[in-house]
Each structure stands twice: as C-alpha cells, then as structure tokens.
Amino acid sequence: DKDSIQIQLLKPYIKKVTVSKNKVIIPTIPNKEITLIGSDNQSVIDLKGSVHNPLVAKSVNLLFKVEDKSTHESVEIPVKNINVSGTFSAAEGNSQPFVIPSLREWVGGSGNYQLLKTSKIVYSDTSASSKAVAMLLQEDLQKMLKLNVPLQASRKMASKKGDIVIAYSHDRALGRDGYRINIGNTFEITAPDYAGKVFATRTLLQLLEQDKAN
16 A cells, blocks of 8 residues: 555665664655654653663664655654663673562672661752652661661762662653662662652662571
C-alpha cells in the first residue's frame, strides 16, 4: 500500500539517526518533519531526544513520525538497536543482588559495605525530603534490625566509613521514583525526589537483612 511504499523510501534516511554525547541527531529530509514519538527505554533516550548515559552500554529502539509538510500525511518508522555507551565497562565485580523491586542497572565492584558501631545516617540539611527519609530509615533500622543509628545533618555531606548518606540529585532523568546508590566504605543514596530516596532505603534494608555481617 501507499504507506508501505513511503516507509521503504524514507527508511534509508531515518536509518542515519545517530547519538552524540547527550542528544539524538535526526537527519533532515526536504519537505519532511521528523519527530521522535517512541522509545522503549526513556531512562536512556527520552522523547525529547536527550540521551542519558546508562551505567553500562544499552541498545534502545526508537519510533519516528515522518510528516509531509505539504500534505500533512505521515508514516511511522521504527529504528532498532541504537547503541548508547555506558559510563562503565561490563561489570566483573560483585554480582547484582536480589531485591524487590529489582535494580534497573547494576555495576559491581569489590568488597562490601558494613554498618559499624560508629555509623551515622548523614543527610543534607538543605533538603527537607532528605531529612524526612533519614528519620524514616532510622526508625526502620531500629524496628527491623534492632540497630540504633544516629542522625547527622551536614551541609557539606561529610561522611566516614560505615555511614549512610542521603542527598539530593539534580539528575531529573531518574524520574520521581528513581535513585542511585554508590556502595563502598559508605552507602550513598542520591535521588531528585522523596519517593526515590525512600525506595533506595528499601533496597538498603533488604541488603542489610541478607548480609550476615550486619
């Protein structure tokens, strides 16, 4: 049919879509308007065409709408397997832990985190949500693990070995429920919203329950 013919004619142009450091580069076609209308992983490539580098390389499928500026007729053309490089190479360290909900991405290192007698929950005193989450976590640690971990407000987020750090993230690509955790000598939680910080503490509590060292 007519649409099938149009798609076959336009495909070679749309296939030239590339990814720069932080943006999808869409080719131009005379008298055509090309719009990105679909992505099967919007945390990596959103519908604005912005690219958010994942922890490890990801392949994303996109859907474009091509509209004729004169007739306003349009067709939709998929572009599969757009490769986006990751911040890290493939993980070879600790395997991804089992938690609910499961972690969307994971890069394992070596070693392990432990709560110590000197551990504190350190939160940013410039973020009301960080303080609220810190207080909730303190209560949960006492109820679930019988641990009394003191709170510490810190503008500079100074922390010591064994501390749990809760801080604000400017990365809006994480979304309302998203978060990042960085586990080393400290357990660092960053998220742009309250919900993400809470979900991160649920992950922490599950990991502590699974770790016999704690």
